[in-house]
Amino acid sequence: MIVFLIKRLANAVLVMLAVALLAFLIFRFAGDPVELMANEQMSQADRIELREKLGLNDSFLTQYGRFVVNAARGDFGISYRNGQDVMTLIAERFPATMELALVATILSLLIGIPLGVVTAIHRGRWYSEGLQFVSIIGVSLPSFVVGILLILVFAVTLGLVPAFGRGDVVQLGWWSTGLLTASGRASLLLPSLALALYQITLVMRLVRAEMMEVLRSDFVKFARARGVPRRRIYFRHALRNCLMPVVTMTAMNFGSLIAFALITETVFQWPGMGMLFIQAVTFLDMPVMAGYLCIVSFIFVTLNTLVDIAYAVIDPRLRDATR
Amino acid sequence: MTEHLSSAVLDVRGLCVEFPGRHGTVSALSDVSLSIRPGEILGVVGESGAGKSMTGLAVQGLLEPPGRISGGEVWLAGRRIDQLDDKEMQQVRGRQIGAIFQDPLTSLNPLFTIGAQLVETIRLHLKLSKADAKARAIQLLKEVGIPAPEARYDHYPHQFSGGMRQRVVIALALAAEPKLIIADEPTTALDVSIQAQITSLLRRLCDDHGTAVMLVTHDMGVIAETADRVAVMYAGRLVEIGPVGDVLKNARHPYTRGLMASIPALGRRVERLNQIDGSMPRLNAIPTGCAFNPRCPEAGPRCRKDRPEPAPVGSGVSACWLNAGGVL
Known part of the structure; x- marks a missing residue:
């Protein structure tokens, strides 16, 4: 298990170094930072001094090494746009995105898994086929369309929930949460649903396919021959054997949720990292873009590593193979 | 035959199973009657698709839809069970009928310890506390010959060899002291050296507990060694x-004679192995009269016209016009 952990961690570090290289290359190839920072009045001497101060005359490797070391400490420099520390900017926006993605994930599991089980058990019934059909629509509708539709129906027409923003937030240390206030929770509802819809249909279809596979297996038939009640077979014996791919997909897609949240965030004017990134792109704010790229990749890689470890915990066969 | 019916554990009378399909209904079992007494092992043999496993599944009420029992009766210890609904059959399966499947590698849930699966089965059928159920599970593991049962209790299926897993499956079948065990090809997936151990274990358990066994197999050797009676x-x-x-x-x-003749004898070199010419008809193309008549070396006109009913002959029952003394 320890060898396995070390191997996985080494892999993760390699991937992060590659990502850091990409982020670093943004600075080198997306224009001269000095030109971007400098204003009209700056003299040539000032520019050379700034170039020296920023370390832009050092060799490529030295600059990359410095970028990695700084990034590892959470230092991505300062925003070109408003001179604020990039890490502080991201940290301010991070809780909003995180809560959005978390709630969306929980929604997708709470709704997707039971729907998957039901459509697998009662396949052929009208409601199963109906759900299957609706799920195709769910998979193919872009999330901004879903978001706009949700706003139109629930916020504009019915007026049940706010159409944009986070509502009131409560500060818990550096973490700002909207989960503790009524307006915060109400504001969270639509964006998380818009973000989760795709995920719900994915989970449902995956669970359905896996369930149908597992229900054909010998150990399910043997469990029936042992007199195990159907419900227990479905939810204890079969479902647990389906969870592996669900865990993988959920964890991997959590990264995508955070990344794709930028569309949902734009539609709902949600003050998260995605909005920050969109603003950074329009202003060519490279340190913010590089920081965002590194942070999102870090979340991706961490989740992948955790999934591998979770595998070993769920499936005893893998636990032994890696011992 | 009639005098032991009352004491029979399993009594199947004229069982018919059919599968309604797009191209008409296929009859998978037609008028099958057999009975098993307590402590008796009935071997059921035949080629693949002859309906051996189907008979076992029908008795357990485990036919895959759209397959269904279309006629006949199944009596278990004096109670008719072919008309019970699924809930009632759950009380029968595991409690009164234990099952052993062909492939021990796939019949156990890989994500639960064998102890958990044993305790689950025991507590489903017997009113025992968790501790008592565990004690019984360990006792069962010991009985089926698993060394160090206390330690093995917490192991997962993949930590056992094929033969050991089949012993676990047998322990599961025995968990609630059923009156009948339906063993579907219990040794087919196993090594030859392990096969003998498993069949003798089955024989011993059957004798010790007075359990009746329906042993489905295509292996005449297993039948010869283990069974008391045989159904072809x-x-x-x-x-x-x-x-x-x-x-x-x-x-x-x-x-049956053709089947026996096709078993190669040890120590005798033969140029060609004996076989019955032709192959078993598909279930949707069974010839009229005796199903075997196209391949039968002794078939006459009557065999092609009328279906022979099983009739007592000598110590057993046979469905052949030859024994009825009729004109062929």
């Missing part, structure tokens, strides 16, 4: 039933 099936029909010695040495039905 062909194309979803019962061909012959009788005490194992009589059927092996003095078969009454041409199909």
Whole structure:
């Protein structure tokens, strides 16, 4: 298990170094930072001094090494746009995105898994086929369309929930949460649903396919021959054997949720990292873009590593193979 | 035959199973009658698709839809069970009928320890506390010959060899002291050296507990060593039933004789292995009259016209016009 952990961690570090290289290359190839920072009045001497101060005359490797070391400490420099520390900017926006993605994930599991089980058990019934059909629509509708539709129906027409923003937030240390206030929770509802819809249909279809596979297996038939009640077979014996791919997909897609949240965030004017990134792109704010790229990749890689470890915990066969 | 019916554990009378399909209904079992007494092992043999496993599944109420029992009766210890609904059958399966499947590698849930699966089965059927159920599970593991049962209790299926897993499956089948065990090809997936251990274990447990066993197999060697009586099936029909010695040495039905002749003898070199010419008809193309008539070396006009009913002959029952003394 320890060898396995070390191997996985080494892999993760390699991937992060590659990502850091990409982020670093943004600075080198997306224009001269000095030109971007400098204003009209700056003299040539000032520019050379700034170039020296920023370390832009050092060799490529030295600059990359410095970028990695700084990034590892959470230092991505300062925003070109408003001179604020990039890490502080991201940290301010991070809780909003995180809560959005978390709630969306929980929604997708709470709704997707039971729907998957039901459509697998009662396949052929009208409601199963109906759900299957609706799920195709769910998979193919872009999330901004879903978001706009949700706003139109629930916020504009019915007026049940706010159409944009986070509502009131409560500060818990550096973490700002909207989960503790009524307006915060109400504001969270639509964006998380818009973000989760795709995920719900994915989970449902995956669970359905896996369930149908597992229900054909010998150990399910043997469990029936042992007199195990159907419900227990479905939810204890079969479902647990389906969870592996669900865990993988959920964890991997959590990264995508955070990344794709930028569309949902734009539609709902949600003050998260995605909005920050969109603003950074329009202003060519490279340190913010590089920081965002590194942070999102870090979340991706961490989740992948955790999934591998979770595998070993769920499936005893893998636990032994890696011992 | 009638005098032991009352004492029979399993009594199947005229069982018919059919599968409604797009191209008409296929009859998978047709008029199958057999019975098993307490402590008796009935071997059920036949080619693939003859309906051996189907008979076992029908008795357990585990036919895959759209398959269904279309006729006949199944009596278990004096109670008719073929009309019970699924909930009632859950009380029968595991409690009164234990099952052993062909492949021990796939019949256990890989994500639960064998102890958990044993305790689950025990507590589903017997009113025992968790501690008592665990004690019983360990006792069962010991009985089926698993070394160090206390330690093995917490192991997962993949930590056992094939033979050991089949012992676990047998322990699961025995968990609630069923009156009948249906063993579907219990040794087919195992090593030859392990096969003998498993069959003798089955024989011993059957004797110790007075459990009746329906042993489905295509291996005549297993039947010869283990079974008391043997039922031969062909194309979803019962061909012959009788005490194992009589059927092996003095078969009454041409199909059984062909089956026996096709077993190669050890120590005798033969140029060609014996076989029955032709192959078993598909279930949707069973010929009229005796299902075996196209392949039967002794078939006459009557065999092609009328279906022979199983009739007592000697110590057993055979469905052949030859034994009825009729004109062929």
